[in-house]
Amino acid sequence: MGPLSVNEIISENTNLFLAFIIGIGFGFVLEQSGFSSSRKLAGVFYGYDTVVLKVFFTAAITAMLGLLFFSLFGWIDLNMVYVNPTYLTSAIIGGIIMGAGFIIGGYCPGTSFCGASIGKIDAIVFIGGLFIGVLIFGLGYNIWDGMYMAKFLGSPKISQTLGLSDGVFAFILIIVALSMFWLAEWAEKKFPREEY
Amino acid sequence: MKALHFLAIFIIPLGLIIAAVPQNKTKPYKLTADQLLDEVNTRTQYIAPETVADMIVKKDPSYRLIDVRGANDFEKFSLPGAINIPVTDLLSDKYTDLLNQDVKMNIFYSNGTITANEAWMVTRQLGYKNNFVLEGGLNYWFDAILNAQKPASTSPDEEFAKYDFRVGAGKALGGGGAVAVQSGQSQGAASAKPALQAAPKKKKASGGC
Numbered sequence: 420m421g422p423l424s425v426n427e428i429i430s431e432n433t434n435l436f437l438a439f440i441i442g443i444g445f446g447f448v449l450e451q452s453g454f455s456s457s458r459k460l461a462g463v464f465y466g467y468d469t470v471v472l473k474v475f476f477t478a479a480i481t482a483m484l485g486l487l488f489f490s491l492f493g494w495i496d497l498n499m500v501y502v503n504p505t506y507l508t509s510a511i512i513g514g515i516i517m518g519a520g521f522i523i524g525g526y527c528p529g530t531s532f533c534g535a536s537i538g539k540i541d542a543i544v545f546i547g548g549l550f551i552g553v554l555i556f557g558l559g560y561n562i563w564d565g566m567y568m569a570k571f572l573g574s575p576k577i578s579q580t581l582g583l584s585d586g587v588f589a590f591i592l593i594i595v596a597l598s599m600f601w602l603a604e605w606a607e608k609k610f611p612r613e614e615y
Numbered sequence: 616m617k618a619l620h621f622l623a624i625f626i627i628p629l630g631l632i633i634a635a636v637p638q639n640k641t642k643p644y645k646l647t648a649d650q651l652l653d654e655v656n657t658r659t660q661y662i663a664p665e666t667v668a669d670m671i672v673k674k675d676p677s678y679r680l681i682d683v684r685g686a687n688d689f690e691k692f693s694l695p696g697a698i699n700i701p702v703t704d705l706l707s708d709k710y711t712d713l714l715n716q717d718v719k720m721n722i723f724y725s726n727g728t729i730t731a732n733e734a735w736m737v738t739r740q741l742g743y744k745n746n747f748v749l750e751g752g753l754n755y756w757f758d759a760i761l762n763a764q765k766p767a768s769t770s771p772d773e774e775f776a777k778y779d780f781r782v783g784a785g786k787a788l789g790g791g792g793a794v795a796v797q798s799g800q801s802q803g804a805a806s807a808k809p810a811l812q813a814a815p816k817k818k819k820a821s822g823g824c
Contacts, residue, residue, distance in 0.1 A: 477622065480626065481626075484626070484629050484630065484633060487633045488629075488633065490638070491633070491636060491638075504677055506676075564673060564674060565674070568673070568674055568675060568676050569676075571676035571677055571718075571719075572718070573677075573717060573718030573719065574717070584634075584637075584638055585633075585638060586633040586634040586635070586636065586638065587634045589630060589633050589634065590630040590631060590633065590634035593626055593627060593630040594627075594630075597619070597622070597623050597626075597627070600619050600622075601619065604619065
């Protein structure tokens with residue numbers, strides 16, 4: 420049956436419209452959970468607030484379990500779900516740049532727009548930086564296209580690489596997530612910060 | 616702490632269930648005649664020459680061009696970076712790894728589209744994925760990319776955008792704009808890569824926070 424738009428059960432435009440509705444909901448939840456505060460995101464790095472880690476990891480394992488059960492019931496064909504292809508070099512370099520941006524700016528691209536929508540000046544400055552980065556990348560594309568496209572691996576899944584079934588890997592990831600949550604709560608007690 | 620316990624109680628059993636049940640692989644591996652006819656009718660196998668030109672210019676490593684003509688034709692002219700798998704040798708063991716894989720997009724091309732389509736249909740019927748056909752073949756490639764025709768002045772803007780892209784791509788790939796490249800020999804063309812502003816490629820939306 421699914422994915423709905425790939426199998427043309429709903430049109431491309433309906434798909435975009437649904438994405439719009441879900442996007443509004445996503446932004447609302449981000450704002451209501453306090454993710455529009457740059458201190459909350461930087462807190463993951465310093466250990467005084469790990470809500471961001473817990474929320475996103477919970478979202479990831481919930482979605483993972485949902486998709487695996489949907490596949491089990493025959494509601495979705497996982498082979499038709501788009502997986503971002505892996506370019507190893509740019510994934511590593513991009514990860515470092517993005518991680519550094521998280522700590523320095525206190526936002527990820529999504530939460531910066533949340534922050535800007537409630538008028539936070541640091542978020543607006545962050546978005547300015549984001550566009551400068553996009554501009555530099557676009558204009559200098561010829562300089563780094565070799566690096567950008569290097570080490571192409573296709574769309575491998577970690578479970579395939581490890582030789583495990585998707586279900587077993589999912590279970591291991593759930594255990595890893597829960598241990599990380601426990602570790603995160605320990606860190607919050609260890610590095611508390613009054614009033615931030 | 617309570618939330619963590621609640622999450623653990625709820626999610627660990629689900630994880631155990633999903634780890635224990637076998638994966639759902641009820642989808643048939645090979646295509647039925649109906650499915651193949653459906654793919655042929657919806658022309659899913661075709662990749663537009665603009666897309667291919669864009670990938671060649673950007674040195675995108677995610678595709679592989681496969682020339683399915685004979686070795687003689689391949690030596691006379693081939694697209695940049697293409698490899699030669701004559702359709703007569705398609706089922707040879709040495710090519711199986713290239714054709715049956717899930718890393719790269721294979722794009723078959725021949726002079727027209729008939730030979731390339733033959734290759735696509737055989738591999739598709741074998742259940743191989745990621746094989747495609749260059750729309751219009753090399754003949755259309757010459758017309759569209761290397762020798763693009765200026766649209767009429769009354770044409771919509773999209774036609775002009777397409778034309779500009781084709782001229783840029785044609786220059787980057789060794790055509791000479793208005794110069795006819797009928798012989799297919801285009802070695803002497805300028806090797807300097809002109810700045811090419813590719814039309815934004817429609818990509819599937821990806822996630823991220």
